[in-house]
Amino acid sequence: MSDRIHTLSGYFHEYQKSVTEPEKFWARIADSFHWKKRWDKVLEWDFEGPNVKWFLNAKLNITENILERHLYTLGDKPAIIWEPNDPEEEGRTLTYRQLYHEVCRFSNVLEKKDVKKGDKVIIYMPMVPEAAIAMLACARIGAVHSVVFAGFSSNALADRIDDSKAKVVLTSDGNFRGSKTIPVKRVVDEALKSTSSVETVIVYQRTQEEVSMEPGRDHWWHELSEGVEDTHTAVETDSEDMLYILYTSGSTGKPKGVVHTCGGYMVYTKYTFENVFQYSPGDVYWCTADIGWVTGHSYIVYGPLLAGATSIMFEGIPTYPDAGRFWAIVDKYKVNQFYTAPTAIRALQAYGTDPIEPYNLDSLKTLGSVGEPINEEAWHWYHTHVGKTRCPIVDTWWQTETGGIMVSPLAGITPTKPAYATLPLPGIQLAIMDPDGKELIGNSVEGNLCIKFPWPGMLRTTYGDHERCKQTYFAAYKGMYFTGDGVKRDHDGYYRILGRVDDVINVSGHRMGTAEVENAINEHPLVIESAVVGYPHQVKGQGIYAYVICDMKNRTEQNLVNEIKDTVNKIIGPIAKPDKIQIVPGLPKTRSGKIMRRILRKVAEGSLDNMGDTSTLLDPEVVDKIINGRVE
Ligand code: PRX
Numbered sequence: 256m257s258d259r260i261h262t263l264s265g266y267f268h269e270y271q272k273s274v275t276e277p278e279k280f281w282a283r284i285a286d287s288f289h290w291k292k293r294w295d296k297v298l299e300w301d302f303e304g305p306n307v308k309w310f311l312n313a314k315l316n317i318t319e320n321i322l323e324r325h326l327y328t329l330g331d332k333p334a335i336i337w338e339p340n341d342p343e344e345e346g347r348t349l350t351y352r353q354l355y356h357e358v359c360r361f362s363n364v365l366e367k368k369d370v371k372k373g374d375k376v377i378i379y380m381p382m383v384p385e386a387a388i389a390m391l392a393c394a395r396i397g398a399v400h401s402v403v404f405a406g407f408s409s410n411a412l413a414d415r416i417d418d419s420k421a422k423v424v425l426t427s428d429g430n431f432r433g434s435k436t437i438p439v440k441r442v443v444d445e446a447l448k449s450t451s452s453v454e455t456v457i458v459y460q461r462t463q464e465e466v467s468m469e470p471g472r473d474h475w476w477h478e479l480s481e482g483v484e485d486t487h488t489a490v491e492t493d494s495e496d497m498l499y500i501l502y503t504s505g506s507t508g509k510p511k512g513v514v515h516t517c518g519g520y521m522v523y524t525k526y527t528f529e530n531v532f533q534y535s536p537g538d539v540y541w542c543t544a545d546i547g548w549v550t551g552h553s554y555i556v557y558g559p560l561l562a563g564a565t566s567i568m569f570e571g572i573p574t575y576p577d578a579g580r581f582w583a584i585v586d587k588y589k590v591n592q593f594y595t596a597p598t599a600i601r602a603l604q605a606y607g608t609d610p611i612e613p614y615n616l617d618s619l620k621t622l623g624s625v626g627e628p629i630n631e632e633a634w635h636w637y638h639t640h641v642g643k644t645r646c647p648i649v650d651t652w653w654q655t656e657t658g659g660i661m662v663s664p665l666a667g668i669t670p671t672k673p674a675y676a677t678l679p680l681p682g683i684q685l686a687i688m689d690p691d692g693k694e695l696i697g698n699s700v701e702g703n704l705c706i707k708f709p710w711p712g713m714l715r716t717t718y719g720d721h722e723r724c725k726q727t728y729f730a731a732y733k734g735m736y737f738t739g740d741g742v743k744r745d746h747d748g749y750y751r752i753l754g755r756v757d758d759v760i761n762v763s764g765h766r767m768g769t770a771e772v773e774n775a776i777n778e779h780p781l782v783i784e785s786a787v788v789g790y791p792h793q794v795k796g797q798g799i800y801a802y803v804i805c806d807m808k809n810r811t812e813q814n815l816v817n818e819i820k821d822t823v824n825k826i827i828g829p830i831a832k833p834d835k836i837q838i839v840p841g842l843p844k845t846r847s848g849k850i851m852r853r854i855l856r857k858v859a860e861g862s863l864d865n866m867g868d869t870s871t872l873l874d875p876e877v878v879d880k881i882i883n884g885r886v887e
Contacts, residue, residue: 257562258284259529263668266681273681274708280682281309281711285522289324290315291491294518300709302736305729308495309519309711316489317498317521318395321560322355323489330355333565336539337384338584340431340571349384351563354391357384359487361392364479368423368455372397372490375421375500377453378546379403379412379443381430382570385459385476386546387556389425394498394517397490398423401500401512404547405430405437407828409445411510415502418512419718420452425476429462433575440466494518500718501549503655504768505727506739506758512718513549513655520553520658521561523712527659527680528558531649532592532621533666539618541567542594543581548765549655550625553712554594558659573599579610582641586614592666593641594623594651596764600633600641601794608640616641621666624650626764627796628752634673652676652752654738655766656728658712662750675751684708687744688732695744703756704742705735758852760789760797765830772799772833775826779819781806786842786850787833790859798834800859802881805838812838835859835886841877843869854878858885 260266273280278297285294294313300306325332330352337347349357370376376393378400380386386402393400401419403412416424424447430437440458444467447453458466459476468475492498498520500512528534540559544550546568559566567588573581581603585593603610622642624634629650638648648671651663661683662676663669669677679685687695687702695702713736717724731737741753755761758769769787776785783804792798805815816836823832843851854866863882869875 257529258287258526259533260665260668260681263670266665266668266678269681270679274684277682277708281522284526285310285518288315288320288521288525294494298709302709302729302734305725307709307713307715309709310494310522313494313518314491315494315518315521316395316492317517317557317561318358318391319489320521321391321557322351322358325351325563326355329563332563334560335384335387336565336567336588338567338569338571338588340433340575342576342580342583347384354388354560356485357388358391358395360480360483360485361388362395362487363483364457365392365396365398365423367483368457368479370396370398370423370455372492373497374398374423375419376400376423376425377403377412377416377419377421379405379424379426379439380459381405381427381439381461382545382568383427383459383461384568387568390499390546390552390556395487395489397492397496399497399499401502402547402552403502404545405439406547406830408825409442410826411828412442413446413449414510415512416446416450416453418502419500422452423455423457424453425457425459427459427461428466429464431462431570433572436462436464438464492517495715499552501552501655503549504759504766504771506768506770508768508770508774510768510771511720511723511727513714514716514718515658515712516715519711519713520557523659523710524553524558525561527712528554528564529562530665530680531651531660531663532594532623533668534559534562534564534592536563538591538620539565539567539588540592540594541569541584541588541590542623543569543573543599544594544596544625549658550594553659573603577610578603578606579613582611582614582616585616585619589618591618592621592623593619594625596626597624597629597633598627598763598794598796600624600629600637601796604633604636605794611640616643619646622646622648624648625653627761628754629674631673638673647671650674650676652740652750656714657710658714661706661710662752672747672749675745675749677749679750682710685750686735687742688735692732698744698748699746701743701753702741703732704738704740704752705732706738707735760799762789762792762797762799762830763795767799767831771827772801772823772831775823775831776801776803776819776833778826779822781808781810781815782819784842786852786855788852788856788859790856792834795834799831800835800837800855800886801833802837802839802842802855804841807838837881837884837886839877839881839884841874841880843877843881844873845871846873855881858882861885
């Protein structure tokens, strides 16, 4: 049964109901799922604790709602279509029935390796169907998955293994990425040297490269799966049992493990998927994200598969073997809904329209955007050249913490406006706050974006540190969830996300804490101090600009800059490598020792004429020195 909204008045009607009677509203949506036992109470919450529980004491298994539920009606329908990195290699299609059997088989494999309900499993894998199978197998046995983007370094992986105390790591020998091969197993080996919780490593063979296998600990995926039964009885989980942990960056140095639970997340991802994309049975849907990010969790795996959709999974990159690859895939599989990030659109825009010409793209009905603000130019390019002005664009605003889309047009229903995420989805009560903590009422206002009322897909805690969850999201504005984003509500009541107001930067849609990058830079033995800011970047949205005070020893500046980049690469991964590094004699600090980032941001973005008030600086002259040494 679908709870799809079909008209704009239908949207307003549903929205109204979701606000006046939220529990009744969500109970109605939740009713269409398969619960082993129904809830006693729909919602219990306070944002002080915070303490949020949805569908209390209900019992379920999310994979039964993906697999068993669709087995008889959609058994032969493709659930996952996999397109490999190399277009010459044959793709794979897994029907719902095949997916059921593969998930069951791997659930049995995990159980044979003594993985139990509540155990943590790290998934550090390429974009192959087995990654989704692994996630679902964990969910099926009640284990908690934590997918780590396979571009993260061994240090970053080790931090996540340690924090989650993972018992198992699922990985591959290597990954294909464009023309490159990445030795993934080697990264895992390195990470495991400094961690102690992992008992088992299961390696999926993808690139056939040589890897070292530690006897007793490391096993081949295909060997463990051989002869294993392909049916399995799903473990009963509570609605509020942990489904997964996903690490994300904040304004302090250490990434935090965002915790999502089974019942509410299930209800929310399916509901938002069907409504935002206006998915109709039979449609082919493609989200280009990596499963290492929340978009891959909610809108490649859980949302679409809960809805019985066909979800495409792509292993490669948009520019391999050429900049027409996305469009070749759209035509090949007759994709109806296409969901990508502004950074990918801008990267392709740079190649012009020639790479699009050979393809007709006439299967497309809806285009989606996610991860960062989409600038108007990119919006128009996407709309004109990809959507042929025929396809609505859904600019979807949400976060790892929200679990699912929060503010977005409903495709073809909500009138769109370039660069606007438009209106909140049913159940989402937004508030715009001024710096004094007062809610701004009415239209044509701008401030910090908060959410006043719980929604089923929201985070419950940050793993192992509830206080951090409270301080990060629930302390800034009493009784509200603070998103960290600035927002404008225009004269029509439409929402435009303005970007982060904290020390989080968004580089190519990847979220990064400035403190996290600074900590990595500071690991270089000659670095004395550093400060990192974001600056506008044509393709990436934001680039990373690092100001570094160094002991130069006998290095040239260029050598040192390269070494610092390598250090960041090693500590976090290539996505965090600064675009520009300026070696500076000092940083603009106030008398109390606080770095004035406002000045550093201005220099990085090249607005050098007005530095504002610098009279409180300890050494105002340092500003001129920084301006003079600015990296173009
Ligand atoms: O700043 C917002 C930006 O991405 C942040 C969340 O990042 P992450 O947790 O990695 O999740 C990304 C995918 C959901 C937000 O705080 N962001 C995300 N979507 C948009 C956006 N900014 C503007 N418009 C969007 N559509």
